[in-house]
Amino acid sequence: MQCKRIEALLSAYQDGELPAALAQEVEHHLENCAACPAEWRQLQKLVSHLRSLTPTAPALTFSSRVMAALPQPARKRFAWLPTLTYSLTFTLIFILGFLLSISENKPARAQTPLTITAVLLENQNLSLLQVQDRTLQSIAEEDHEQN
Amino acid sequence: MDVKLISDDEVIASVLEGRTRDFEILISRYAGKIVHFITRMTGDPDEAQNIAQETFLKIYENLPYYKMENKFSAFIFKVARNLTFNWLKRQKRTVFFSHLLGRELDGIPFRQYQPVHSAPEQAERENSITRHLLLLPEEQRIALILKIYLEFSYKQIREITGWSIPKIETLISRAKSRLKKNIQLQEKRRDVVF
Numbered sequence: 210m211q212c213k214r215i216e217a218l219l220s221a222y223q224d225g226e227l228p229a230a231l232a233q234e235v236e237h238h239l240e241n242c243a244a245c246p247a248e249w250r251q252l253q254k255l256v257s258h259l260r261s262l263t264p265t266a267p268a269l270t271f272s273s274r275v276m277a278a279l280p281q282p283a284r285k286r287f288a289w290l291p292t293l294t295y296s297l298t299f300t301l302i303f304i305l306g307f308l309l310s311i312s313e314n315k316p317a318r319a320q321t322p323l324t325i326t327a328v329l330l331e332n333q334n335l336s337l338l339q340v341q342d343r344t345l346q347s348i349a350e351e352d353h354e355q356n
Numbered sequence: 357m358d359v360k361l362i363s364d365d366e367v368i369a370s371v372l373e374g375r376t377r378d379f380e381i382l383i384s385r386y387a388g389k390i391v392h393f394i395t396r397m398t399g400d401p402d403e404a405q406n407i408a409q410e411t412f413l414k415i416y417e418n419l420p421y422y423k424m425e426n427k428f429s430a431f432i433f434k435v436a437r438n439l440t441f442n443w444l445k446r447q448k449r450t451v452f453f454s455h456l457l458g459r460e461l462d463g464i465p466f467r468q469y470q471p472v473h474s475a476p477e478q479a480e481r482e483n484s485i486t487r488h489l490l491l492l493p494e495e496q497r498i499a500l501i502l503k504i505y506l507e508f509s510y511k512q513i514r515e516i517t518g519w520s521i522p523k524i525e526t527l528i529s530r531a532k533s534r535l536k537k538n539i540q541l542q543e544k545r546r547d548v549v550f
């Protein structure tokens with residue numbers, strides 16, 4: 210039972226992928242088991258057999274062939290997008306600033322009887338008679354200030 | 357500045373800024389590994405050169421979409437793997453249709469690997485290993501090749517293939533068992549000690 214379990218771990222152990230504790234367990238088992246070392250040796254033999262293949266290398270002209278076959282220079286697509294965004298943002302800020310400055314320079318609305326009436330009607334819940342009184346009162350105050 | 361100290365991502369940024377010649381740095385870094393990987397996957401060193409070239413061209417075209425996360429190695433092997441799989445599929449189709457047309461090709465749909473400078477025994481041995489590798493299921497083969505020949509860790513293999521670590525472990529373990537069994541069978545038949 211233990212041998213079966215260790216056998217299943219041998220490949221990962223060989224690949225150096227077992228956690229330290231498990232690797233130690235495998236080593237301990239291999240030192241004390243009669244059958245498993247043979248299995249381990251076969252595995253080792255197989256891998257060295259596989260690795261005996263002559264390494265293949267790219268042809269000497271490989272790099273120059275690839276470079277010659279490259280298509281148009283690789284560039285980031287939409288590379289122009291950040292520039293466009295910055296320009297648009299700047300223009301927008303400029304236009305907003307301009308509009309704000311115009312509105313600030315605009316003369317305040319004249320205090321005519323009509324505008325006073327309109328403001329009172331709009332903002333306060335007053336009867337028409339009350340509005341009339343307030344309007345007349347405002348006009349009288351203004352005249353008094355001017356005099 | 358020493359080219360070796362420049363990261364892959366820095367090289368890519370330079371290429372994307374228009375310094376196309378810098379792409380050669382990536383070629384010199386990865387061509388050997390990529391050709392080696394494809395040769396082991398296909399068993400055909402000549403075709404491996406072509407697929408490797410195609411890999412680099414594809415990489416170049418897709419550089420603008422590469423995410424700079426210092427994982428270029430995984431990126432290039434992914435592309436190489438996909439192109440190799442496509443080639444293998446085409447080869448299988450060719451063999452299938454050749455059977456339909458009544459033309460018998462070799463048992464394995466691949467050209468025999470003939471190392472030019474090897475002694476006949478070495479060439480025969482290499483052919484035998486290549487044949488055994490080609491008989492492995494594709495997923496087992498790719499996992500084993502990345503481990504044995506490219507010496508990647510399971511984690512690196514996961515980045516290339518997208519498979520989980522337990523799956524990779526199982527694939528490699530099964531590939532080794534299968535190869536061991538097949539090579540032993542062959543040796544028994546030939547009565548040569550493995």
